[in-house]
Amino acid sequence: MSKGIPRKHKFFTSAKGDSPAKKLLIHLLLIMASVIALYPFLRVITISLRPGSQLLSTDLSLIPRDATLDNYRTLVFEKDFVIWLWNSLVVSLTTVIVGVLLSATAAYAFSRWDFPGRKQGLVFLLTTQMLPPGMLLLPIYVMVVRLQLFNTYTGMILAHSVGAVPFSIWLLKGYYDTIPRELEEAALVDGASRIEAFCRIIVPLSTPALGVCGLFSFMTSWSEFMMARVMLQKTNMFTWPLGFQKLLDQFTTQWGVFSAASVLVAVPAMLLFMYSSKWLISGLTLGGVKE
Amino acid sequence: MTPLTWDIASRGLMEAGRILAFLVAGVAILEVLAYLILHKWLKLKHSLPIMLMLPALIAVIALIIYPFGFNLKLAFSNMSMYRFKEFSVGLAYGVQNFLDVFRAPVLQNVTFFQLLLRTMAWTVVNVFFHVLGGLFLAILLNRPLRGKAIYRTLLTIPWAIPQVIAALAWKNEFHYQYGFVNVLLRRLGLAPIQWLSDPKWAFLAVIIVNVWLGIPFMMVVILGGLQSISPEYYDAAQIDGASGWQQFKSITMPLLKPVLTPAIILGVVWTFNNFNVIYLITKGGPMEGTDILVTSLYKAVFEFYRYGFGAAYSTVILVLLLIFTWIYLRVTRGVEEVAE
Numbered sequence: 001m002s003k004g005i006p007r008k009h010k011f012f013t014s015a016k017g018d019s020p021a022k023k024l025l026i027h028l029l030l031i032m033a034s035v036i037a038l039y040p041f042l043r044v045i046t047i048s049l050r051p052g053s054q055l056l057s058t059d060l061s062l063i064p065r066d067a068t069l070d071n072y073r074t075l076v077f078e079k080d081f082v083i084w085l086w087n088s089l090v091v092s093l094t095t096v097i098v099g100v101l102l103s104a105t106a107a108y109a110f111s112r113w114d115f116p117g118r119k120q121g122l123v124f125l126l127t128t129q130m131l132p133p134g135m136l137l138l139p140i141y142v143m144v145v146r147l148q149l150f151n152t153y154t155g156m157i158l159a160h161s162v163g164a165v166p167f168s169i170w171l172l173k174g175y176y177d178t179i180p181r182e183l184e185e186a187a188l189v190d191g192a193s194r195i196e197a198f199c200r201i202i203v204p205l206s207t208p209a210l211g212v213c214g215l216f217s218f219m220t221s222w223s224e225f226m227m228a229r230v231m232l233q234k235t236n237m238f239t240w241p242l243g244f245q246k247l248l249d250q251f252t253t254q255w256g257v258f259s260a261a262s263v264l265v266a267v268p269a270m271l272l273f274m275y276s277s278k279w280l281i282s283g284l285t286l287g288g289v290k291e
Numbered sequence: 292m293t294p295l296t297w298d299i300a301s302r303g304l305m306e307a308g309r310i311l312a313f314l315v316a317g318v319a320i321l322e323v324l325a326y327l328i329l330h331k332w333l334k335l336k337h338s339l340p341i342m343l344m345l346p347a348l349i350a351v352i353a354l355i356i357y358p359f360g361f362n363l364k365l366a367f368s369n370m371s372m373y374r375f376k377e378f379s380v381g382l383a384y385g386v387q388n389f390l391d392v393f394r395a396p397v398l399q400n401v402t403f404f405q406l407l408l409r410t411m412a413w414t415v416v417n418v419f420f421h422v423l424g425g426l427f428l429a430i431l432l433n434r435p436l437r438g439k440a441i442y443r444t445l446l447t448i449p450w451a452i453p454q455v456i457a458a459l460a461w462k463n464e465f466h467y468q469y470g471f472v473n474v475l476l477r478r479l480g481l482a483p484i485q486w487l488s489d490p491k492w493a494f495l496a497v498i499i500v501n502v503w504l505g506i507p508f509m510m511v512v513i514l515g516g517l518q519s520i521s522p523e524y525y526d527a528a529q530i531d532g533a534s535g536w537q538q539f540k541s542i543t544m545p546l547l548k549p550v551l552t553p554a555i556i557l558g559v560v561w562t563f564n565n566f567n568v569i570y571l572i573t574k575g576g577p578m579e580g581t582d583i584l585v586t587s588l589y590k591a592v593f594e595f596y597r598y599g600f601g602a603a604y605s606t607v608i609l610v611l612l613l614i615f616t617w618i619y620l621r622v623t624r625g626v627e628e629v630a631e
Contacts, residue, residue: 018434018435023436026431026434026436027436027438029431030428030431030432030436030442030446033428033442033446034442034445034446036503037445037446037447037448037449037503037507038445038448039471040449040457040460040461040464040471040503041448041452041460043460043464043471044456044460047463056468056469057469058468058469058474058477060471060474060475060478077292078292079292080292080293082294082295083293083294083295083299086295086299086300086303087303090303090304090306090307093307094307094310094311097311098310098311098314101314101315101318101346102314102318102346102347102350103347105343105344105346105347106343106344106346106347106348108343109339109340109341109343109344110344112340113337113339113340115337115340115341125351127613128351128355129560130560130564130609130612130613130616131609132563132564132584132585132588132605132608132609132612133564133566133585133589134566134585134588134589134592134601134605135359135362135588135605135606135608135609136355136358136359136362137589137592138362138365138592138598138601138602138605139357139358139359139361139362139365139602140354140358142361142365142598143358143361152306153303153306153307153310154306154309154310157307157310158354161350161354162354162355162358165347165350165351165354166351166355169347194339195339222453223453223454223455225454225455225566225567225571226566226567226570226589229593230593235293236293236299241453241455244455244456244459245455245459245571248459248462248463255463258459258463259460262456262459262460265453265456266452266453266456269451269452269453270448270451270452273447273450273451274444274447274451277447277450277451277511
């Protein structure tokens, strides 16, 4: 651009020549926002390190005096923490497998064929994601009780599959749409059947997408609270969100233990999320825009 | 405490294995039957896509459509704690249940219209601040900047923490004496606040938490949108002498719309349906002062055991949500047509 025209008011654009003062201001704002975003979690870590004698204090320092791992020890050796994690793991892994198995082929049909009711089907699947939580909880609860699946993994897996199946279909369909049809058509010309083309070409190409889809169903099921609250009553069947809530029922005694548990669950969950979030975002927004 | 013994572990694995074996066997039988009937016997043109969809279709029918229909049936029943197994269904019960939603308290005191207003306030305030905060941070991050990736990662943390943990941790931090919120207020020389025992402050507390939780999503989505806008537009606008605000209004906002529209719909639905934050922090209390529609639905069903009523109530809530989405889609599409 010519020099004669002054660049002015570039606040909303990505200009290269910010003045030092402006840069400083932007950094200050971002640092402030980062502190607000991060501080509550840092506090959880702090409290998890507090010794019992200082649990209740108005101290705000990040590393408490006499920091100790006592809370972690109590959590692992005196609470049902390990068993809660195990229960969550069984439920969410099975839910993921059920969801991906059922949706992989259905999503393919939605992506490649134009059959009557296709569009309505997709809209229906999207609508199911809007159902108020609790709406299907009551009928499913009644079904689970009648089938005598109360307090079992099976009941929980059924309940979690309600959300996982439509979500997986929608996400995978979006991915299949990006695979060019010419690849299968070439295989068909070479004499392969449709099923062979799917197994030999689409499935290998979409392994990353299947993985991501599984990861999201896993994370949803892993942290699910409301259904667990209704479906599980025995302490040793609890999934961790339910167990954590029970831990906190007595605030004063368990605050440190709860915090230790939160650190142990949240850190891997956060790493997993950071690793996968870019796919989630494109899945959520592109899927919405395209249809 | 129960240790994780081999016994318990193997029981879990066996139960999971049973489900999967059942699933695989069921799908296999289903597909063979479908192949014989659709392909060999009826010779349908679309037999292959139908076969590909059949397992998922049956799952959706069993897990969503049937429960949904069952829920409607319960809405026309007198099911309650005492009539859990033997309840009767009739039009009169249904009319009664649906009328009860509007004329009697949903829980002990709070009425449907109070809850509706509160839910709308909750949704509008939250989504407004999500978009505002997200837009602000995204604009800051969309500039050449050192340490951008670090800021971005740190700012995403509230979204990355499992919601249950974030909500419970915040609940502790609103503790009158030991929570950091009041500790900070005291150090600043302000009076501490009864966050969780005064309904008004409790409502503010849950809004603060949910705003904190929701900004990163909008920030990331908007940042993606901003990055896809070609800088040439801004160069051209500057040549024409457009001010920063004019550029924002005439370039940034319209070009962000395809990203913002689905994000706002999602945000509204998520916020409207947000059960965890309110239930885990305040349980809807004190005095039902922070209940919104979905938390009161849960409590009506699973704490007051009003099953028939709850089924009717959930139907009313769903209709509200559908009307909203429909109106929103109409309005935004209408604006698009005007712009073209």
